[in-house]
Amino acid sequence: MNAAGLAPVLLLMGLAPLVQGLVHRTRALITGRRGIPLLQLYRDLWKLARKGTVVSRTSSGLFAALPSAVLAAAIGAALLAPLGPGGSVLRFPGDFVAFAGLLALSRYALILAGFESGSSFEGMGASREVTIATFAEPALFLCLAALALVTGGRDMSSLFGSPMARAPLLAPALILVAGSLFVLLLAETGQVPVDDPTTHLELTMIHEVIVLDLGGPDLGCVLYAASLKLTLLAALIAAVLVPPGPMHLPWMVAGVAAIAVVVGVVAGFSARIRLDRLPQFLTAAVVLASLALALTLR
Amino acid sequence: MTWFLLGMAALAIAAVVRLVVPWRAGRPASLALVLAGCAAAGGTALRVLAGGPGVEWSFPTTLPGGPWLLRLDPLAAWFVVPIVIVGACGALFGSGTFARERRSGRVATTEAMMPILLGAMALVVTAQAVVPFLIAWETMAIAGLLLILHEGERVEVRRSALVYLVATHAATLALVAMFALWGSQSPDLTFPSLQASLRARPEWCLLVLPLGLLGFGIKAGMIPLHSWLPGAHSSAPSHVSAVLSGVMIKTGIYGLLRITLMAERVPAWWGWLLLGGGLLSGVLGVLWALAQHDLKRLLAYHSVENIGIILIGMGAGALGTASGQPLLAVLGYGGALLHTLNHALFKSLLFLGSGAVVHATGTREIDSLGGLARRMPWTWATFLIASVAIVGLPPLNGFVSEWTIAQALLAGSEGPASLRVLAISLAGLGLIGALALACFTKVDGVIFLGQPRSESARAAQEAGRGQRVPLVLVSALCLGIGLAPGVALAPALRVVASTAAVSSPPPAGALEPILAGALSVTGLGVALLSIIGLLVLVRRLLLARGRITIDSTWACGYPAVTSRMQYTAASFAAPLLGMFGAASGIVIERKARTVHTRPVDLVLDRAARPLWDRLQHAAGRLRWMQSGRLHWYLLYVLATLAILLGYLAAGGIR
Incomplete structure (x- = not known):
């Protein structure tokens, strides 16, 4: 275990709501609105933490643990992500399988939390999510x-430890990987054009509709976990593209901010893709990644 | 070996006791004997796995084929362990289920066949000569058939049993052909002689291995040889399904491993074949599972998927042996062995849980259930553990074996260029995982959460204590291996190292980081569980008394919400299945006011049955030969005789 790696994890965990704010603000500016304040998510989380909650009559005893599991799995993924100069907090061969597994576990818990309400909306959103x-x-x-x-x-x-600097000849493959990861980020964290976090129509929602019946601290957990996932994936993309030098942490934070701005710009310039066309968009991620792999196979 | 044989004897006596001694005294005595037999055999196997000496027992016989050899080597011991664990838990659960069963005759047969099945499986994996192997293999198949026929009065059960019987005998036929060809090259039919003959003439792999794949592949249920499996495993009583799906299909995996390891250096095409078959079984198995509406059929298709994952590991291992990459071989075979154990645990847990659900509600239709979590909390908790395990998520045991197999796929990149392609299979693992997640969120969400969709689900009651004990036991094992992977991973790697899979041990220090990684997995699991605990505690503090309001779910202001308005399993799966088009095996039936989806097995219903119908039709054209008159038949016999004599006269046999 690398205890020194804990500091950057805590730093990015602290900045995560700001990253989400950056995306919203960029999108608002491009679409000609003033938008919500950069720090709005912090305020929302603070407000939610102090509120009570309404729990559905159909919920089982497990419900109390599900939003916590959503967040805990995201934090677990943060412990595996190489954010600081010394690498990740927990580092072992094949830890990327655990990283993917924890993101999936987070999704699993979120979907079950949705099903707890017995509402059709949540089932619909869960179906789209999977x-x-x-x-x-x-x-x-x-x-x-x-x-x-x-x-x-x-x-x-080592996967994300400055691949660009180590294998400059493979830059095209790495750019393809970054592109694929970017599409993944849009899909995993529910950004436009995959999903619209600000929509008000339940029938078109994906992520938002699963959390429709959550409130108070439960909703806070899920919202914060979403911003944390966004930050983590942005950090991974930044690590692929930017060769981190001795100034590792500032580089990383700047990279995350830049990716957030790009996500906001994409959201500002594009409309949502129709749900039944979504697979075609997501196939782009698969194609980009396959091309990258083909380039590295030689 | 004495203890192992005593265990086998106890299992046999248990069957006799159950059939002969009357109900009151016979049941507990038989159950106690089953448990004792499992304990004795399991104890011996664990001692072998812990590094004790392999034990051997030879029985001289005058039958052709040489002495009957039994040997409990590490590979056999690895398979005996899940057989006795799942067997004992299944028998316990079964006696809880049958406690109030009326048809005592049928129940006696079923309960007597269980120890026979367990003993036969243990002998299949320990037999080291063809004759005892095939005897045990057939005993296992027939005991399985009688168990599947427990509810033989239902026509679909009889039909599934028939398909099972045909399939299992096709498998035996392929194995007999394989052993006959193979034995023609060797002095006797013991495995050591067969092994020596195959190593002397490696070109015979070209005949032996494909026949083995046919025979053992049918038993394991790999696509496209799987068609018997969903029907058979869903027709049996649930604790029997747990044994069939958890361990019996693993004897197919065992057979494939055994013949692969008997060839000293398997050809590379064998590795690619196993890998390709594994990817196909994995992806299609889980996709077809997602399409099912029947809980037990769904679980049975998941067995096909997991056999696929095991085969991916075995394929990687075989490629490692073929190309002289010891690390790849050890990780691939090790991951396959580990997944064999893990799947035995979580799949039997799922089937036992489904047994509790079916027992409580009387239905297997996913869309007639719902809201069982509040009514059956023990079943729900253990079923959830098994679900997360089968999807391969930390901190449970399914993750550990998929983690090992994923590392094997990357270890190939250190070898020759052709093995770098193995890394692409990682995408297959990812796809299987994502589809499994879709499938089990559907199962958990629709069956256990929300509101009950039928009266029987509303009236469901928690399983009895006799059923809860095995559920909790197996869940504890799933969680234990997930949190401390080293206890299972290290022995699995040792088993591989004890075989011929690796001619030289992996380079010094190559395995240490992985075993150390197992410790980090422990750290991760503990961290995860403690963060969840901490957050739940914080939630409880934030939501102190009176801040949680219990109310009905919001339905856009509509007050009369009924359980029919919930999302169904069919609609949950529909968009995802739609993406895969015809490959998803779903038939959509639209009528004026209703839409129904019906899953079909693409191999059985679309290929095998039509082919069979054509064959029957073609055979009908020869009906004129069957006139029913005796003298015509005598003429046929005479004509055949004449042809054979002519063949001999022409020098047909030298």
Whole structure:
């Protein structure tokens, strides 16, 4: 265990709501609105923490633990992500399987929390969520495989430990990996054009509709977990693209901010993709990752 | 070996006792004997796995084929352990289920066949000569048939049993052919002689291995040889399904491993074949599972998927042996062995849980259930543990074996360029995992959460204590291996190292980081569970008394919400299945006011049955030969005789 790696994890965990705010603000500015304040999510979380909650009559005893599990799995993934100069907090061969597994566990708990209400809306959102994940998961593993072949590493710290600097000749493959991861980020964290976090129509929602019946601290957990996942994936993309030098942590934070702005720009310039066309968009992630892998196979 | 044989004897006596001694005294005595037999055999196997000497027992016989050899080597011991664990838990659960069963005759047969099945499986994996192997293999198949026929008065059960019987005998036929061809090259039919003959003439792999794949592949249920499996495993009583799906299909995996390891250096095409078959079984198995409406059929298709994952590991291992990459071989075979054990645990847990559900509600239709979590909390908790395990998520045991197999797939990149392609299979693992997640959120969400969709689900009651004990036991094992992977991973890697899979041990220090990684997995699991605990505590503090309001679910202001308005399992799966088009095996039936989806087995219903119908039709054209008159038949016999004599006269046999 690498205790020194805990500091950057805590830093990014603290900044996560700000990253979400950056995305919203960029999108608002591009669409000609003033938008919500940058720090709005912090205020929302604070407000939610102090509120009570309404729990559905159909819920089982497990319900109390599900939003916590959503967040705990995301924090677990943060412990595996190489954010600081010394690599991740927990580092072992094949830890990327655990990283993907924890993101999936987070999704599992969220979907069960939705089903607890017995409402059709949640079932619908869950169904869409797993459909998207079916395309995202193979793409993620292809990206990881490509990075493993490029770097020869077996854990996330070496996979994302400046591959660009180590194998400059493979820059095209790495750019493809970053592109694939970017599409994954849009899908996993429910950004436009995959999902619209600000929509008000339940029938078109994906992520938002699963949490429709959550309130108070439960909703806070889920919202914060979503911003944490966004930050983690942005950090991974930044690590692929930017060769982190001695100024590792500032680089990483700047990279995350830049990715957040790009996500906001994409959201500002695009409309939501129709649900039945979504697989075609997500296939792009698979195709990009496959191309990257093909380039690294030689 | 004495203890192992005593255990087998106890199992045999248990069957006799159950059949002969009357109900009151016979049941507990028989159950006690089953448990004692499992304990004795399991204890011996664990001692072998812990590094004790392999034990051997030879029985001289005058039958052709040489002495009957039994040997409990590490590989056999690895398979005996899940057989006795799942067997004992299944027998316990079964006696709880049958406690109030009326048809005592049928129950006696079923309960007597259980120890026979367990003993036969243990002998299949320990037999080291063809004759005892095939005897045990057939005993296992027939005991399985009698168990499947427990509810033989139902026509669909009889039909599934027939398909099972045909399939299992096709498998035996392929094995007899394999052993006959193989034995023609060797002095006797003991496995050591067969092994020596195959090593002397490696070109015979070209005949032996494909026949083995046919025979053992049918038993294991790999696609496209799986068609018997969903029907048979869903027709049996649930604790029997647990044994059939958890361990009996693993004898197919055992057979494949055994013949692969008997060839000293398997050809590379064998590795690619196993890998390809594994990917196909894995992806299609889980996809077809998602399409099912019947809980037990769904679980049976998941067995096909997990056999696929095991085969992916075995394929990687075989490629490692073929190309002289010891690390790849050890990790691939090790992951396959580990997944064999893990799948035995979580799949039997799922089937036992489904047994509790069926027992409580009387239905297996996922869309008639719902809201069982509040009514059956023990079943729900253990079923959830098994679900998370089968999806392969930390901190449970399914994750550990998929983690090992994923590392094997990457270990290939250190070898020759052709093995770098193995990394692509990671995407297959990812796809299987994502589809399994879709499938088990559907099962958990629709069956256990929300409101009951039928009166029987509303009236459901928790399983009795006799059923809860095995559920909790197996869950504890799933969680234990998930939290401390080293206890299972290290022995699995030792078993591989004890075989011919690796001619030289992996380079020094190659395995240490992985075993150390198992410790980190422990750290991760503990961290995860403690963060969850901490957050739940914080939630409880934040939501102190009176801040939680219990109310009905919001339905856009509509007050009369009924359970029919919930999302169904069919609609949950529909968009995802739609993406896969015809490959998803779903038939959509639209009528004026209703839409129904019906799952079909693409191999059985779309290929095998039509082919059979055509064959029957073609055979009908020869009906004129069957005139029913005796003298015509005598003429046929005479004509055949004449042809054979002519063949001999022409020098047909030298």
